[in-house]
Amino acid sequence: MSEAAKIFIVEDERRIARFLQMELEHEGFSTAIETNGRRAYERILEEKFDLILLDIMLPDMDGLEICRSVRKLSDVPIIMLTAKDDVEDKVEGLDIGANDYLTKPFAIEELLARIRATLRDHQPADGKENGGMLVAGDLVMYPDRYEVRVDDQSVELTKKEYFLLEYLLRNKRTVLTRDQILQKVWGYDYIGDTNVVDVYIRYLRAKIDERFGKKFIYTMRGIGYVIRD
Numbered sequence: 001m002s003e004a005a006k007i008f009i010v011e012d013e014r015r016i017a018r019f020l021q022m023e024l025e026h027e028g029f030s031t032a033i034e035t036n037g038r039r040a041y042e043r044i045l046e047e048k049f050d051l052i053l054l055d056i057m058l059p060d061m062d063g064l065e066i067c068r069s070v071r072k073l074s075d076v077p078i079i080m081l082t083a084k085d086d087v088e089d090k091v092e093g094l095d096i097g098a099n100d101y102l103t104k105p106f107a108i109e110e111l112l113a114r115i116r117a118t119l120r121d122h123q124p125a126d127g128k129e130n131g132g133m134l135v136a137g138d139l140v141m142y143p144d145r146y147e148v149r150v151d152d153q154s155v156e157l158t159k160k161e162y163f164l165l166e167y168l169l170r171n172k173r174t175v176l177t178r179d180q181i182l183q184k185v186w187g188y189d190y191i192g193d194t195n196v197v198d199v200y201i202r203y204l205r206a207k208i209d210e211r212f213g214k215k216f217i218y219t220m221r222g223i224g225y226v227i228r229d
Contacts, residue, residue: 005050005119006030010040010066012058014098016104016177020053023108024115037061044070051119053111056082056093064092071097071195075166076116081106094187095159121170121184134169139216139229140207141169150212157207160185164200165208168217168227176222201225 007024011017012035032049035147037058044052044066049140052070056063079100080093093101100119102111120193134141141148142167148155157165164185168176178197186196201217209215218226 004028006032006048007115008047008049008052009033010037010046010052010063011035011055011059012037013055020111022217023112026136027112029115035059037066041066041069044076045069045073049076051077051079051115051122053081053115054078054098063107064096067093067098068096073144075122077122079111079114079118081111084210091187097163132164134172135225136169136216137174138212138214139169141166150208150214153212155207155211157204160200161203161207164197165204165227168225172227172229175220175223175226181224197225 007029009017009020009024009031010035011020014035017033017035021033024031024218032043034043037060038060040054040058041061053109054063054066059173063080063082067080068195070076071079073156077099078097079102080098081104083101083104099115102114106218134143139148139150146162146167148157148162164181167181181197201219205217209217216227218228220226
C-alpha cells in the first residue's frame with residue numbers, strides 16, 4: 001500500500017484547522033497543522049509535505065508572502081484557502097504560483113476533490129526523472145530552481161511561459177486541451193481572450209523549438225497541444 005500523502009494545513013483559526021485535519025485524516029491523508037505564518041514557512045523549508053493548504057490571513061507572515069517565497073525553492077502543490085473572494089486576490093495567488101484557490105466557506109467535498117486533482121496533476125509522470133527534473137529529449141526543466149535548459153544552454157522564460165511549459169512537461173505525451181491549459185495556467189477565474197494559450201505556445205516555440213531547431217511542442221488540430229521527446 002502506498003504511503004499516505006502528507007498535507008500541511010496552515011490556518012490560524014484553530015477550529016477550522018482541526019475540522020480540516022479530521023476530514024482529511026478520515027479520507028486517509030496524513031496531516032500537520034500550523035497557525036503562525038512565519039513558523040509555517042520555516043516548517044515548509046525543513047519538512048517534506050505533499051501538498052499545502054494555505055490561508056492568506058496569517059500572523060507574522062501572510063499566505064501570499066509564504067507562497068511567493070516557497071515558489072523560489074520548491075514546486076510543492078499549494079491550494080490557497082481564504083475568506084477573500086476578490087478576483088484580484090485570486091489572480092495574485094495564482095500568479096505567484098498557487099496551484100488552486102478556494103474561497104471560504106466551501107464544501108469539504110469540493111476541497112477533497114481539488115486536493116485529489118492537484119495531487120494527481122503533481123504525480124511523477126514519464127516526463128519526471130532524476131531528482132525532480134522534467135525531461136523531454138534535450139529539454140530539461142529543474143522545477144526546484146526555476147531553470148530551463150536545452151542542449152545545456154539556458155532558456156529565459158517569463159513566469160507564465162515557465163508555468164505553461166511545466167504543465168506540458170508534467171503531462172508529456174498527453175494531449176491537453178486549450179481549456180485545460182487555460183484553467184491550470186491562468187486559473188479558474190481568468191477572464192480574457194482564450195487565444196492567450198495559442199499566443200503563449202508561439203512564444204515558447206520561438207524560444208525553444210525555433211531557437212534550437214528541434215520540435216518539442218506539437219499541435220493536435222482541433223484539440224490542443226502536447227509535448228513529446
